[in-house]
Amino acid sequence: MNLEIGKLGHTEKAPMDLLFKADPSIEMIEKYLYSGECYLAKMNDEVVGVFVLMPNNPQEMELKNISIVDQYQGQGIGKEIIKYVMRISKMEGYEYLVVKTADTSADTIKYYEKMKFEHYFVAKGHFLKYYNQPIIENGNQAIDQVAMRRKL
Numbered sequence: 001m002n003l004e005i006g007k008l009g010h011t012e013k014a015p016m017d018l019l020f021k022a023d024p025s026i027e028m029i030e031k032y033l034y035s036g037e038c039y040l041a042k043m044n045d046e047v048v049g050v051f052v053l054m055p056n057n058p059q060e061m062e063l064k065n066i067s068i069v070d071q072y073q074g075q076g077i078g079k080e081i082i083k084y085v086m087r088i089s090k091m092e093g094y095e096y097l098v099v100k101t102a103d104t105s106a107d108t109i110k111y112y113e114k115m116k117f118e119h120y121f122v123a124k125g126h127f128l129k130y131y132n133q134p135i136i137e138n139g140n141q142a143i144d145q146v147a148m149r150r151k152l
């Protein structure tokens with residue numbers, strides 16, 4: 001696969017539409033774009049994926065907002081991104097890679113389980129506390145946040 005992964009260039013804009021597919025709150029996206037580092041995955045100069053990296057503490061790197069363009073999903077790009085993130089995070093001395101999602105995101109949880117992430121903790125009421133509007137997914141309101149992690 002001819003995939004190039006790298007930090008968002010100084011003259012590039014973060015692909016908000018793509019980030020929005022993984023997190024329905026523009027405020028939250030803006031917050032972690034400010035405090036984290038945005039990366040793009042490209043094929044032949046076309047953006048096919050995006051993600052943000054943000055350390056939680058000296059042991060944990062968090063992979064936030066991984067999102068692949070619809071027509072490129074299911075082709076192993078997400079998997080390549082996770083491998084890349086694990087490699088650079090380990091090189092930087094982190095022990096764990098953490099991901100977080102909503103309790104209603106059954107597909108995403110299954111995906112992370114498939115990617116060998118283990119359940120870490122549940123932040124009760126996270127989506128009530130930090131999101132201004134109710135987040136509805138598959139007809140259910142997201143309430144708790146599920147954190148998962150993988151040893152590097």
Ligand SMILES: CC(C)(COP(=O)(O)OP(=O)(O)OC[C@H]1O[C@@H](n2cnc3c(N)ncnc32)[C@H](O)[C@@H]1OP(=O)(O)O)[C@@H](O)C(=O)NCCC(=O)NCCS
Pocket residue numbers: 021022023065066067068069072073074075076077078079080100101107108110111114
């Ligand atoms: C979730 C997402 C990042 C996955 O990326 P992707 O490039 O489509 O996934 P990959 O092609 O790398 O899939 C890797 C493996 O996981 C499997 N898989 C993909 N989605 C899955 C799911 N929902 N449940 C179980 N397995 C899944 C694939 O079949 C593949 O298996 P294989 O290695 O045996 O072939 C992508 O679908 C996406 O952008 N979704 C919308 C945004 C989003 O919800 N992001 C998560 C935010 S927290």
